[in-house]
Amino acid sequence: MQQTIDYLKKLTSIPSPTGYTREVADYIVEEVERLGYTVIRTNKGGVNVIVKGKDDNKHRVVTAHVDTLGAMVRGVKADGRLKMAKIGGYPWNMIEGENCLVHVASTGKTVSGTILIHQTSTHVYKDAGTAERTEDNMEVRLDAKVRNEKETRDLGIDVGDFISFDPRTIITETGFIKSRFLDDKVSAAILLDLLRKYKEENIELPHTTHFMFSVFEEVGHGANSNLPKEAVEYLAVDMGAMGDDQQTDEYTVSICVKDASGPYNYEFRNHLVQLAKENDIQYKLDIYPYYGSDASAAMRAGAEVKHALLGAGIESSHSYERTHIDSVEQTHKMVDVYLQSELVK
Numbered sequence: 001m002q003q004t005i006d007y008l009k010k011l012t013s014i015p016s017p018t019g020y021t022r023e024v025a026d027y028i029v030e031e032v033e034r035l036g037y038t039v040i041r042t043n044k045g046g047v048n049v050i051v052k053g054k055d056d057n058k059h060r061v062v063t064a065h066v067d068t069l070g071a072m073v074r075g076v077k078a079d080g081r082l083k084m085a086k087i088g089g090y091p092w093n094m095i096e097g098e099n100c101l102v103h104v105a106s107t108g109k110t111v112s113g114t115i116l117i118h119q120t121s122t123h124v125y126k127d128a129g130t131a132e133r134t135e136d137n138m139e140v141r142l143d144a145k146v147r148n149e150k151e152t153r154d155l156g157i158d159v160g161d162f163i164s165f166d167p168r169t170i171i172t173e174t175g176f177i178k179s180r181f182l183d184d185k186v187s188a189a190i191l192l193d194l195l196r197k198y199k200e201e202n203i204e205l206p207h208t209t210h211f212m213f214s215v216f217e218e219v220g221h222g223a224n225s226n227l228p229k230e231a232v233e234y235l236a237v238d239m240g241a242m243g244d245d246q247q248t249d250e251y252t253v254s255i256c257v258k259d260a261s262g263p264y265n266y267e268f269r270n271h272l273v274q275l276a277k278e279n280d281i282q283y284k285l286d287i288y289p290y291y292g293s294d295a296s297a298a299m300r301a302g303a304e305v306k307h308a309l310l311g312a313g314i315e316s317s318h319s320y321e322r323t324h325i326d327s328v329e330q331t332h333k334m335v336d337v338y339l340q341s342e343l344v345k
Contacts, residue, residue: 015164017070064187065217080146
């Protein structure tokens with residue numbers, strides 16, 4: 001698993017809020033070409049790798065997304081601090097106190113800062129702990145000597161500049177992986193490692209497979225504008241949602257049976273379960289009530305495919321997330337045995 005973890009560390013170190021993903025896409029292109037594959041860059045900014053299989057008539061699609069949550073500069077306040085607009089879905093309290101970078105479009109430079117509620121000091125504001133966190137009172141405190149709007153704008157900062165959050169990636173001695181954006185850079189790392197494995201071990205897949213690294217999943221439309229007409233199966237490798245009434249944990253692969261878009265393909269799900277049982281893969285079946293994936297977006301776009309969703313179990317999704325290397329390993333095995341299996345009946 002070490003190569004997968006190394007890929008994960010690299011991926012989380014590259015800022016990539018949705019809409020600002022060129023650098024992470026460049027890294028994937030560089031790595032995949034180094035492995036000896038031909039890479040397709042989509043007009044939307046995604047990265048596709050076609051791995052020809054024994055059967056080139058019926059194709060598979062497997063996706064992971066490398067875009068993440070983030071923010072944009074919404075305005076410059078009179079005191080020089082920044083107002084924000086969200087990119088992706090999260091409550092404001094999930095990023096309170098987080099260090100961040102402002103990516104200044106006009107200069108190509110970054111300015112560091114911290115995301116805080118305006119009423120931060122308990123010595124000054126009685127409602128510091130009780131005030132609702134909203135777009136109107138959450139702000140970026142810049143690490144620059146700015147006291148007014150002009151001094152901030154003199155740095156080149158303007159409305160529309162992207163804001164990325166510090167991932168704080170930590171691997172503990174007990175095997176836990178703590179970081180922002182495990183959703184979905186764990187899955188991207190797994191797909192990269194499988195591409196490495198298939199090339200180095202000269203493994204021929206039974207069906208031509210399209211590995212798609214999408215860059216618009218967090219805003220709902222993902223990799224689904226250029227599905228091949230030969231595609232018959234679509235597997236989204238994303239994250240397993242944990243919480244009350246959920247079976248998913250941090251040690252197994254989570255197979256989703258239904259999310260907010262509705263049920264996933266029944267035969268496909270059963271195919272994955274049977275593969276897990278045959279290959280001693282630890283898994284959980286689960287429903288993610290407030291969730292969508294690249295696969296569900298493909299169905300809304302009218303894709304004529306069987307669709308499924310699975311992923312590592314992620315604690316505290318869309319916050320400071322955590323999983324365990326056991327879950328990453330089980331997910332890696334699940335995707336691998338699926339891609340080397342025959343089509344769903």
